[in-house]
Amino acid sequence: MSSGLLVLGASHKTAPLALRERLALPEGRAAAILGELVSVPAIQEAVALSTCNRTELYLLASDTVAAESAALGVLARQAAIGPTELSNALYSLRDRDAVRHLFAVAAGLDSMVVGEAEIQGQVRRAHELATVEGASGPVTNRLFRDAIAAGKRVRSETTIGRRRVSVPSVAVELAAATLGDLSSRRVLVIGAGEGGELTARALRAQGVHTVFVANRRYDRAIGLARRFGGQAVRFDQLPAELVSADIVVSSTGSPHLIVGREELELVMNERDWRPLVIIDIAVPRDFDPEVRALRAITLFDMDDLQREVARNLRLREAERRQAATIVEQETERFCAWLTELDVLPTIAALRRRADALVAAVLAENEGRWESLSVRDRQRVEAMARALAKRLLHDPTAVLRRSAGSEDGYRLAHAVRELFQLDRSAGGASASDRENAADAPAAKVERLPRRAQRGARKSVR
Structure with missing residues (x-):
C-alpha cells in the first residue's frame, strides 16, 4: 500500500472538448464531488480544479x-x-510529479496559451x-498556497505573461502603440460578429467609452451596442461615422470589400487627415x-495580427525555460x-514523552526533597530536562536526516514502538492526535479517520 499526493485529471492535451465539457465541474457539482471523495477511507484531503481546458482532482491519500480507483469512479459517473x-x-x-504539475498549471506553463493569467x-x-x-487540510492548504505563490513568482520574474497572444488583445495593443491613451478615443465597430x-470588449477593458456599432441588420447593431454601453448606427451612416472615428474595427461577413481606397481618401480629406487606425x-x-x-492611415489585417500573435508566442516560449526553473525550485521547497x-x-x-x-x-520524588x-x-x-534533551539529540538528528526515505519511515516506526508512543487505546495518543494536524496522517500516524478529520478542522 502506497501513500502520498495524487492528481488525477484530463486536459486539452489528453481529452477532446466534448469530453472536457462532460467532465466540467460547476461550483455546486464540485462541492458534491469533494464530499464524495473525502468520504472514501483512502482519501484524507481533496481539491477539485475545473476550467474550460482541464478537470483535475488533487488528493492526499x-x-x-x-x-485513484475511487476518483476514477467519481469522474466516470460525472x-x-x-x-x-x-x-x-x-x-x-504522484508526489513530486503531482506537486510540479500543479505549480506549472498555476504558472500558466500547462495552459493552451502559455503564460495566460x-x-x-x-x-x-x-x-x-x-x-x-x-475537504482540504494541512497538506493541500500548503500545496495550493505555494502553487499560487509559484505562479506569482513566475509572472514577476519573467515576461511570460506580458505579451498579448489573442487577436483582439494584440489588436488593442497595436492601436495603443499607434494612438497612445485610448480612453478618450472614439471607436466604430462595423459588423456584429x-x-x-x-x-x-478588449477596447472597453482599456478604458474606451465611446463605441458606435454599424451593421446591415440594425437590430443586431442595437444588441451589440447595448452590451458595451454604445450606440447603434445604420449602415448608410457609415461614411459620416468614419469621419468621426479614431479606431475602426471591421468584422463583417461580406464577400466583397466594403470600403475602397478612393472612398477612404474622401473621408480622410473631410477629417483633415487626422490619424485613423x-x-x-x-x-x-x-x-x-x-x-x-x-x-495618416494605419491598417492591421488578420495577417498582421496573426504575425504579431506568433511573435509574442515565440517570446513567451523563450521565457518558458526560466519559468520552468522557478517551478522546479518551488517544487523542491514544497x-x-x-x-x-x-x-x-x-x-x-x-x-513530549x-x-x-x-x-x-x-513528582514521584517530591517527598524526598523537603x-x-x-x-x-x-x-x-x-x-533532568537537560539530560533528557541530550539523550534525544542524536535520535532526533538521525530521524530528520532520514525524512522522506524508506529508512525514515522504518526508523520512525521503530522509535514509536521502542518508546511506546502509540500505546493508548485506538492506536494513537491524544498528543499524537493533536500533532496530526501538522502532517499527512496516512504516512506515519495511521490515525483513526475521525481523528484525522478533527485534526484538519482544528487547523483551519
Missing part, C-alpha cells in the same frame, strides 16, 4: 491506488462514461471551495489593402517541507 473508456483520457501523477484565479477559487467544504465583439479582422477583408498607402512531515510527529511525540517522564519522576530550597529544586529539574 493513505493508499493512492485505492484513491461524465456518464465507463471508467475503462475514461481512463484513456486521464493522467495520474486567468488560471491563477481559478486555482485560488478551487482551493477556497475545498476549504469551505471542509464574434470577432468584432471580442475586440470591442483600422483593424480589419474580416476574412475576406472589408477594407481595400491599398488604403495603407494613404497618409517537497522538502513535505518529507519532513514523515518524521516530525514522531520527533514531537518523543519529546521525555518531558512527561521528567515531570513524573520529579530540605531542598526552591532554587535547588529548579536546578534539579533543569538538570
Whole structure:
C-alpha cells in the first residue's frame, strides 16, 4: 500500500472538448464531488480544479491506488462514461510529479496559451471551495498556497505573461502603440460578429467609452451596442461615422470589400487627415489593402495580427525555460517541507514523552526533597530536562536526516514502538492526535479517520 499526493485529471492535451465539457465541474457539482471523495477511507484531503481546458482532482491519500480507483469512479459517473473508456483520457501523477504539475498549471506553463493569467484565479477559487467544504487540510492548504505563490513568482520574474497572444488583445495593443491613451478615443465597430465583439470588449477593458456599432441588420447593431454601453448606427451612416472615428474595427461577413481606397481618401480629406487606425479582422477583408498607402492611415489585417500573435508566442516560449526553473525550485521547497512531515510527529511525540517522564519522576520524588530550597529544586529539574534533551539529540538528528526515505519511515516506526508512543487505546495518543494536524496522517500516524478529520478542522 502506497501513500502520498495524487492528481488525477484530463486536459486539452489528453481529452477532446466534448469530453472536457462532460467532465466540467460547476461550483455546486464540485462541492458534491469533494464530499464524495473525502468520504472514501483512502482519501484524507481533496481539491477539485475545473476550467474550460482541464478537470483535475488533487488528493492526499493513505493508499493512492485505492484513491485513484475511487476518483476514477467519481469522474466516470460525472461524465456518464465507463471508467475503462475514461481512463484513456486521464493522467495520474504522484508526489513530486503531482506537486510540479500543479505549480506549472498555476504558472500558466500547462495552459493552451502559455503564460495566460486567468488560471491563477481559478486555482485560488478551487482551493477556497475545498476549504469551505471542509475537504482540504494541512497538506493541500500548503500545496495550493505555494502553487499560487509559484505562479506569482513566475509572472514577476519573467515576461511570460506580458505579451498579448489573442487577436483582439494584440489588436488593442497595436492601436495603443499607434494612438497612445485610448480612453478618450472614439471607436466604430462595423459588423456584429464574434470577432468584432471580442475586440470591442478588449477596447472597453482599456478604458474606451465611446463605441458606435454599424451593421446591415440594425437590430443586431442595437444588441451589440447595448452590451458595451454604445450606440447603434445604420449602415448608410457609415461614411459620416468614419469621419468621426479614431479606431475602426471591421468584422463583417461580406464577400466583397466594403470600403475602397478612393472612398477612404474622401473621408480622410473631410477629417483633415487626422490619424485613423483600422483593424480589419474580416476574412475576406472589408477594407481595400491599398488604403495603407494613404497618409495618416494605419491598417492591421488578420495577417498582421496573426504575425504579431506568433511573435509574442515565440517570446513567451523563450521565457518558458526560466519559468520552468522557478517551478522546479518551488517544487523542491514544497517537497522538502513535505518529507519532513514523515518524521516530525514522531520527533514531537518523543519529546513530549521525555518531558512527561521528567515531570513524573520529579513528582514521584517530591517527598524526598523537603530540605531542598526552591532554587535547588529548579536546578534539579533543569538538570533532568537537560539530560533528557541530550539523550534525544542524536535520535532526533538521525530521524530528520532520514525524512522522506524508506529508512525514515522504518526508523520512525521503530522509535514509536521502542518508546511506546502509540500505546493508548485506538492506536494513537491524544498528543499524537493533536500533532496530526501538522502532517499527512496516512504516512506515519495511521490515525483513526475521525481523528484525522478533527485534526484538519482544528487547523483551519
